[in-house]
Amino acid sequence: MSEARLTGPVRIVGVGLLGASIGLGLRAKGVEVILADASPTHLAIAADYGAGRPAAPDDVPQLVVVCVPPDVTAAVVASELAANPTAIVTDVASVKLAIHDDLVARGADLSRYLGTHPMAGRELGGPMSGRADLFVGRPWVVAAHDRISYRDASVIDDLILDLGATLVELTPEQHDRAVALVSHVPQVVSTLMARRLIDAPHASVNLAGQGIRDVTRVAASDPELWVQILGQNSAPVIEILRGYRDDLDRFIDALDDLEAPGARRRIAEELFGGNTGVERLPGKHGVDRRYASLIVMVDDRPGQLAKLFNDVGDAGVNLEDLRLEHSPGAQVGLAEISVLPEVLERLTDELAARGWRIAG
Amino acid sequence: MSEARLTGPVRIVGVGLLGASIGLGLRAKGVEVILADASPTHLAIAADYGAGRPAAPDDVPQLVVVCVPPDVTAAVVASELAANPTAIVTDVASVKLAIHDDLVARGADLSRYLGTHPMAGRELGGPMSGRADLFVGRPWVVAAHDRISYRDASVIDDLILDLGATLVELTPEQHDRAVALVSHVPQVVSTLMARRLIDAPHASVNLAGQGIRDVTRVAASDPELWVQILGQNSAPVIEILRGYRDDLDRFIDALDDLEAPGARRRIAEELFGGNTGVERLPGKHGVDRRYASLIVMVDDRPGQLAKLFNDVGDAGVNLEDLRLEHSPGAQVGLAEISVLPEVLERLTDELAARGWRIAG
Numbered sequence: 001m002s003e004a005r006l007t008g009p010v011r012i013v014g015v016g017l018l019g020a021s022i023g024l025g026l027r028a029k030g031v032e033v034i035l036a037d038a039s040p041t042h043l044a045i046a047a048d049y050g051a052g053r054p055a056a057p058d059d060v061p062q063l064v065v066v067c068v069p070p071d072v073t074a075a076v077v078a079s080e081l082a083a084n085p086t087a088i089v090t091d092v093a094s095v096k097l098a099i100h101d102d103l104v105a106r107g108a109d110l111s112r113y114l115g116t117h118p119m120a121g122r123e124l125g126g127p128m129s130g131r132a133d134l135f136v137g138r139p140w141v142v143a144a145h146d147r148i149s150y151r152d153a154s155v156i157d158d159l160i161l162d163l164g165a166t167l168v169e170l171t172p173e174q175h176d177r178a179v180a181l182v183s184h185v186p187q188v189v190s191t192l193m194a195r196r197l198i199d200a201p202h203a204s205v206n207l208a209g210q211g212i213r214d215v216t217r218v219a220a221s222d223p224e225l226w227v228q229i230l231g232q233n234s235a236p237v238i239e240i241l242r243g244y245r246d247d248l249d250r251f252i253d254a255l256d257d258l259e260a261p262g263a264r265r266r267i268a269e270e271l272f273g274g275n276t277g278v279e280r281l282p283g284k285h286g287v288d289r290r291y292a293s294l295i296v297m298v299d300d301r302p303g304q305l306a307k308l309f310n311d312v313g314d315a316g317v318n319l320e321d322l323r324l325e326h327s328p329g330a331q332v333g334l335a336e337i338s339v340l341p342e343v344l345e346r347l348t349d350e351l352a353a354r355g356w357r358i359a360g
Numbered sequence: 361m362s363e364a365r366l367t368g369p370v371r372i373v374g375v376g377l378l379g380a381s382i383g384l385g386l387r388a389k390g391v392e393v394i395l396a397d398a399s400p401t402h403l404a405i406a407a408d409y410g411a412g413r414p415a416a417p418d419d420v421p422q423l424v425v426v427c428v429p430p431d432v433t434a435a436v437v438a439s440e441l442a443a444n445p446t447a448i449v450t451d452v453a454s455v456k457l458a459i460h461d462d463l464v465a466r467g468a469d470l471s472r473y474l475g476t477h478p479m480a481g482r483e484l485g486g487p488m489s490g491r492a493d494l495f496v497g498r499p500w501v502v503a504a505h506d507r508i509s510y511r512d513a514s515v516i517d518d519l520i521l522d523l524g525a526t527l528v529e530l531t532p533e534q535h536d537r538a539v540a541l542v543s544h545v546p547q548v549v550s551t552l553m554a555r556r557l558i559d560a561p562h563a564s565v566n567l568a569g570q571g572i573r574d575v576t577r578v579a580a581s582d583p584e585l586w587v588q589i590l591g592q593n594s595a596p597v598i599e600i601l602r603g604y605r606d607d608l609d610r611f612i613d614a615l616d617d618l619e620a621p622g623a624r625r626r627i628a629e630e631l632f633g634g635n636t637g638v639e640r641l642p643g644k645h646g647v648d649r650r651y652a653s654l655i656v657m658v659d660d661r662p663g664q665l666a667k668l669f670n671d672v673g674d675a676g677v678n679l680e681d682l683r684l685e686h687s688p689g690a691q692v693g694l695a696e697i698s699v700l701p702e703v704l705e706r707l708t709d710e711l712a713a714r715g716w717r718i719a720g
Contacts, residue, residue: 119567131694139567170563178564186553186571191634192607193549196541196600198637203530204538205640207479207499210578211546212641217574219638223631227624234615240556241612245605247552252601255594268587274551274579277558280565281573305679306669313663322665322682 004029005158011036011061011084013076015046018092018118019067020130023051025163028132034059046127060084063155066091071228074102081109088148088155089113094179096143097172098232110147114156117141117175118165136164143172180236187218187226188241194219292341293321294348295334297357308335308356315350317343364389365518371396371421371444373436375406378452378478379427380490383411385523388492394419406487420444423515426451431588434462441469448508448515449473454539456503457532458592470507474516477501477535478525496524503532540596547578547586548601554579652701653681654708657717658693668695668716675710677703 009032012019023033023046033052037043047054064080066073070093077099080089089112093099096115103110120138140160142153160167170178194216197205230237247270254266298304312319321338339347352358369392372379383393383406393412397403407414424440426433430453437459440449449472453459456475463470480498500520502513520527530538554576557565590597607630614626658664672679681698699707712718 119569121569141567168563168567174561174563177561178567181556181560181564182568182572185556186575188608188611189549189553190571190575191631191637192604192611193546194634194637195607195630196545196604196637197640198633200541200640201534201537203528203534204541206642207501207528207538208542208641209479209481211550212542214574214577215546215550216634216638216641218571219634221631221634223628223635226631227628230615230627231618231624234618238612238615241608241615244552244556245608245612247555248548248601248605248608251548251552252598252605255590255598255601258591258594264587264591267590268583270555271551271581271583271586273558274554274576274581275583277551277554277556278576278579280557280560281568281576282566303670303673305682306666306673309666309669310663313666319665 002029004031004162006031006155006162007062008032009034009059009061010159011055011059011064011080011087012052012067013037013064013080014067015042015051015127015130016067017121017126017129017134019065020046020049020051020127021120021132021134022065022067022092022159022163024049024130024132025135026159027052029162031162034061042127046130049127049130051127051130061087063087063159064089065159069093069225069228070095070099070232074099074106074108077103077113078106078108081112087112088152090116090156090159092116092118094183094229095232096141096175098176100143100145100172110145112148112152114145114148114153115143115172116156116160117143117179118160118163120165133164135160138165139168140165141168141170141175141178143175144169145172176233177236180233180240184230184233184237185240185244187221188230188237189244190216190219191221292344293336293338294344294351294358295336296351298335305335308351311351311354311356312337312347315347317347362389364391364522366391366515366522367422368392369394369419369421370519371415371419371424371440371447372412372427373397373424373440374427375402375411375487375490376427377481377486377489377494379425380406380409380411380487381480381492381494382425382427382452382519382523384409384490384492385495386519387412389522391522394421402487406490409487409490411487411490421447423447423519424449425519429453429585429588430455430459430592434459434466434468437463437473438466438468441472447472448512450476450516450519452476452478454543454589455592456501456535458536460503460505460532470505472508472512474505474508474513475503475532476516476520477503477539478520478523480525493524495520498525499528500525501528501530501535501538503535504529505532536593537596540593540600544590544593544597545600545604547581548590548597549604550576550579551581652704653696653698654704654711654718656695656697656711658695665695668711671711671714671716672697672707675707677707 010026011034012023013036015035015037026033027050034055035043035046035052036055043054061084064084064087066076066080068076073091073093077089077091094117099115118135118140120135157167251270254263257263298308317339319337348358370386371394372383373396375395375397386393387410394415395403395406395412396415403414421444424444424447426436426440428436433451433453437449437451454477459475478495478500480495611630614623617623658668677699679697708718
């Protein structure tokens with residue numbers, strides 16, 4: 001393993017999912033990690049999992065990472081700046097401008113602060129879900145401002161690189177607009193779709209398939225956290241929601257009068273625009289474009305999956321990702337194997353030669 | 361394999377994904393299948409894949425299954441009823457009332473027709489994506505009416521049961537309301553979200569994560585097909601979209617004036633309603649509730665996955681489903697294994713005893 005860039009120690013305030021994962025990742029690189037949390041239980045769990053050691057009164061951290069909810073982040077950052085006069089302080093909240101402006105209003109020392117936001121996470125929160133590799137390959141945004149020197153900010157670059165993330169530099173405004181579009185508005189759109197289910201007939205919800213499940217997947221969430229996030233990023237979110245609402249109005253009007261001249265064409269254009277929009281996402285249809293995939297039919301007999309992976313290994317191919325589709329009660333499942341594009345053809349030939357049925 | 365209920369032969373008109381899959385499924389049960397399609401190429405491919413044999417002039421089918429696009433379904437059903445005076449005829453279009461009403465208007469013989477809709481499908485269409493087990497365990501709706509006798513309708517029950525699906529009886533109106541909610545409106549909602557990406561800044565789309573990807577997954581679709589579907593189910597779709605739009609208006613207003621009394625509470629309630637809605641979907645958060653899952657950490661070394669499956673098999677446990685989460689470049693992946701709930705504890709103990717790290 002390569003040596004860490006950070007000298008440390010790094011003090012982490014708040015050891016939920018993000019804080020614990022940062023601790024685990026830095027410990028894996030041999031960096032000294034100090035943990036603080038308002039909850040003694042969270043602290044104990046995180047320390048037990050190896051995310052770091054509990055804070056001591058005479059600690060002098062090189063870097064402080066504040067990982068608390070967004071509505072108390074600015075206050076905690078200000079307090080940590082004051083309590084650790086030689087440290088650089090950062091936070092990982094999912095809104096940046098509101099926190100920056102709050103710190104300016106408090107007269108905090110921005111020459112030692114730089115806000116960031118790791119774009120990573122899992123459905124299960126809390127320190128027990130922490131993973132050392134949570135950030136590997138994921139974007140980590142730095143909300144750049146001009147009051148901190150390049151040299152002082154480099155310790156935050158080191159944090160991001162030591163955790164294996166991809167550093168992305170944006171202004172606080174650019175960041176907030178971006179997360180409004182790819183995270184906050186989808187949350188609202190998904191939630192409003194889910195609300196249509198509340199009083200729906202039993203017969204309707206029982207026919208639920210991938211359409212409604214995909215659209216509502218992010219809707220089940222922590223309402224209190226999202227009130228904070230949306231409240232602190234309301235301007236960009238409102239702007240996008242208004243555009244969405246206007247589009248929706250036009251769509252309803254066209255659908256309501258299909259025989260009107262151009263109505264069907266307008267609907268078709270709206271739908272085609274969906275395709276155009278999806279094409280702008282990195283990767284095809286949201287799938288990681290770095291990999292190619294093939295689908296192999298796997299009989300529902302003991303040992304078949306193991307045999308498939310043995311054969312993939314024998315072909316000298318590294319399995320990048322896997323999805324198994326197995327309708328309950330079906331005699332056969334479909335294993336979608338993702339590999340590097342350059343090995344796809346050889347792997348297909350070798351598996352077919354060993355009798356595997358390739359579905360697509 | 362159990363014997364088929366259907367005597368056959370079954371004539372399939374239109375051998376895209378659904379038609380080809382029905383053919384494959386029936387052939388697997390030993391039922392004679394006749395294929396017809398406007399495209400000689402589709403026909404040849406489907407026959408080559410084993411979905412049935414091309415139609416001959418003297419065929420006398422027991423059952424005709426019309427699997428053509430919704431806008432021509434009624435015409436083809438009427439024509440098949442006339443051309444096969446002893447056959448029962450069904451269709452598989454995703455709208456039912458419009459087709460029923462169209463057939464009534466044409467004076468077609470409804471005593472030999474019963475519309476149905478298999479709730480199954482895959483992202484890739486066409487005969488080459490056909491699967492014999494596409495319908496296994498999936499709902500197949502029968503749009504019941506009172507002009508066909510119980511005895512005559514039983515051949516359609518036999519079709520559904522022979523293909524392993526779960527028969528669900530609804531009126532055409534109940535069906536159309538249901539698919540409006542769980543399929544058609546999610547398509548519109550997803551498409552309108554994707555449209556917000558069209559002119560978005562590069563910096564924004566590059567931060568795309570699971571939120572935007574999940575909400576827009578169904579948005580990339582066949583616009584022409586969806587104009588047909590939405591056009592033939594406009595009333596229920598408009599009703600739900602209007603409810604959605606009104607909710608959205610209220611949400612925007614609350615977010616725009618957060619300091620107004622009750623605004624934050626209103627937003628929190630809207631968000632919590634999302635949780636309530638999702639809870640109505642069968643299975644927890646869209647996940648199949650029939651199974652329990654455990655997450656096992658798998659080192660990124662050759663042969664580790666195969667070893668895991670061998671150990672699961674040695675424990676005498678059947679693997680119902682699998683998802684592998686593998687951040688690119690990470691040293692470790694997470695394998696989420698789904699099994700029957702009653703074996704979860706034993707499997708966890710046995711894998712832990714063999715040195716596997718259980719993550720959750």
